[in-house]
Amino acid sequence: xxxxxxxxxxxxxxxxxxxxxxxxxxxxxxxxxxxxxxxxxxxxxxxxxxxxxxxxxxxxxxxxxxxxxxxxxxxxxxxxxxxxxxxxxxxxxxxxxxxxxxxxxxxxxxxxxxxxxxxxxxxxxxxxxxxxxxxxxxxxxxxxx
Numbered sequence: 001x002x003x004x005x006x007x008x009x010x011x012x013x014x015x016x017x018x019x020x021x022x023x024x025x026x027x028x029x030x031x032x033x034x035x036x037x038x039x040x041x042x043x044x045x046x047x048x049x050x051x052x053x054x055x056x057x058x059x060x061x062x063x064x065x066x067x068x069x070x071x072x073x074x075x076x077x078x079x080x081x082x083x084x085x086x087x088x089x090x091x092x093x094x095x096x097x098x099x100x101x102x103x104x105x106x107x108x109x110x111x112x113x114x115x116x117x118x119x120x121x122x123x124x125x126x127x128x129x130x131x132x133x134x135x136x137x138x139x140x141x142x143x144x145x
Contacts, residue, residue, distance in 0.1 A: 004128045007092055011124040048097035054141045065130045068094045093124030108136050
């Protein structure tokens, strides 16, 4: 598997996350759906800038880390890597918008790097770091109840 400590904790604007436009996976995705995938991506922009309550932020991060953990587990076999490539799932980075990353870091009390993150940027948080933040957010939420 991957040694996660070799990868940066956060990525901005898809440096290791996004594929260049016109790549095989992107072309196949748009061609196979007749452009519907692009419309779906445009509609999801609105959900990427919504504010979450503490409970829904935990739910959101849990879903994203679970999905990325499944991609990580699949990546140990060639067909899993192929599936990840075709579905656009990255096995190392949890995909987040800049807005959600800022919200997670704010809630966890990590305000030192927030000023460097644009709100509408496509970001990624390394899987192990995201799982640590998830458990930290759950502790913070339960202590407030």
